[in-house]
Amino acid sequence: MLITEPAGNSMKKRFSFLFGFAAVLAAAVLLVVCAKWLAGDDPTLFTSTIYTSEQGKLDASGWNAEVNSSLMLDGEWELYWGKMLKPEDFRSLAMPSPVIVDIPQPWTGYSIDGRPLPNEGFATYRLRILLPESLTRTRESIGLYPKSIASAYQLWVNGDLKGGNGLVGTDASSTTPRSYPKTIYFEPREGWNEIIIQVSNYSQRNAGIWQGVELGTADGIAWMRVSRVSAQVFIVGIFFVMALYYFFVYVNRRQEISAFLFGLLCFSVGIRTIVLGESTALFLLPGLPWEWGVKAEYISIAMTALCLILFVSREYPRESISWVPKAAGLVLGSFIIFFLITPARVYTYYLTPYIWGVLFPVLMYTMYIYILSAIRRRKGSMTTAIGFLFFTIFALNDMMFYTGLLPTNDLLSIGLLAFLLTQALNLSARFSRAIAEKEQLSEQLRENNRSLERTVAERTHSLQKSNARLQEANKKMEEFEHFRIRLLSNISHELSTPITSIKGFAKALRDGIITADAPKYANRIYERSLLLERMIHDLVELTKLETNQVRFHMQEVEVVPFLQELFLKYEWEIESKGIHCQIQLPEDVIGAGSFIKVDSIRIEQVLSNLISNAVRYTPEDGVIVLKLQIVRLSDGGSRAVVGVRDTGVGIDRDMHQHIFERFGQAKQQTAVHHNGSGLGLAICKEIIHYHHGEIRVVSEPGEGSEFSFELPIVQRGGALR
Known part of the structure; x- marks a missing residue:
């Protein structure tokens, strides 16, 4: 039956398209703002001024804290490799000569005497800062915000120990890793202010000050930290709420496997987001072991890639390649087990081949599926492809950031947020179409029911007549069957009796009881009796063959x-x-x-x-x-x-x-x-x-x-x- 589209649907489609385009555009603007906010680069929120240090000294006397909320302590720092130095050691005349290195960068990127430094080891960093007189005169508290120093450190400012993360040691047994953003406060002094950081790493791939250190007023740094954590909690909350929503969709409609997979995808990215960046999980749960935080990071990445492959294969089965989900499940499942059973000092060293050998192909394959579905004009594929394009851009940013190719920040959660928006837009469009089709089909069903009632009445009358004819024919067939059975019974009965008599009479003649021409007639009678007996046997066999009562062994x-x-x-x-x-x-x-x-x-x-x-x-x-x-x-x-x-x-x-x-x-x-x-x-x-x-x-x-x-x-x- 032809289903016609209501006249108003064309206008609704135009409105839905314009609304979707506006939503995607707004999402793009929001994503840029959020990305800059989380990275600390938004001039309306946290303006960061970069004064590049040289030879371990940073002249920031021209920094205006009221205009620029923070400044990045990037540039050349002093590095004392294999030394655990304290402030008093720098007053000794026997101090070793430092190596001048660029910050931020893992110390594996440095070389001493032409030899690159290993991941495992310990060192002391030193930087001297000249602050503005306006801050030193008022004794206004200053805040330091080292975002990520791997994987344990102690920090001194102007000779006073101000804190750190984990326990610094000279070997693996004496080091306790602990790495997450932390705020440190101190009172500046006139002239040069000295920052000394002892760092040790025996636990993971990254080592040293591999992300920038920010300096600002105490209020500014505190507000920046709380704001970034709040923004991350807000984004994680969105992921968890969306995951819960899609899980409920699956519970109420079990055939929606794709809803379950997308909910698992949201949950995995939420877990990854909460343990990375601002490390909100460690901020809210200080007792969480560092090792399990890193495992959660790596396992959530693998789960995100696996759920993405399974989700896109479920949504677009015609465009997907059948063996890819199985291969992805095998490879990513193996990596998940590898992350679980080995310590961070083992599996983190494989991050680069893991990213470019496993995660990047997953990303490119998924992008290929979305582009192909958009070319083939699948419903909602264009919107979803645009959303996944945002996700791909931010995912590539993270890949290059964590492999040291880009000095940006962790922004994958922002990309997934765009992907979520397009998926929600598709979901609402799907529900709208389903409701419109339901209303249209309901009206057609009512009309069909009225027509069907008339047809049923006519067919019922016709069937009653046919049934009467069939009953009459069935009665005749029963009579024919009774006739056939009776005929066979009569043949068997009527022929068997004379056969027995003929056989007996013929035997008497043959035995000499009857003498006149006895042999001649006896043989004829006996042969005729055998013929009649053969006839009965053949008739029975033929009847069995005709009624399929004989079993053939083929x-x-x-x-x-x-x-x-x-x-x-x-x-x-x-x-x-x-x-x-x-x-x-x-x-x-x-x-x-x-x-x-x-x-x-x-x-x-x-x-x-x-x-x-x-x-x-x-x-x-x-x-x-x-x-x-x-x-x-x-x-x-x-x-x-x-x-x-x-x-x-x-x-x-x-x-x-x-x-x-x-x-x-x-x-x-x-x-x-x-x-x-x-x-x-x-x-x-x-x-x-x-x-x-x-x-x-x-x-x-x-x-x-x-x-x-x-x-x-x-x-x-x-x-x-």
């Missing part, structure tokens, strides 16, 4: 050897009657490898009957030919044709079909006397019919007869050939 046999054996078996019987026998078989090349599926006993029964008839109607010195041919059909199939040709009296053409019916022999006019039941050929016909073959006769009076039957050739295993 098996595949090679046609030439099977029939050759049967021909040779009956050759002696024919020769013993004074009749010549000839056997004709196909050439070996033609018949080789041809099979038929038969019940061998039943096929021998057919052949025996045909040979027996030929012997009866063929005089002495006649010829009977047993032959086999393989005939190729026009449709490509093949048939095995088995023939029995004699030089007997022949059969009238009018009798060719009649002889295959019950008692057909009784009506046949032949020149040779034959005592038979007239059921043998009817039985042969039923047997050949069960084998999906045909039986026929070619004959002319005085020229002999040729009876033949065909059987289909099959391939080895049962298929027709």
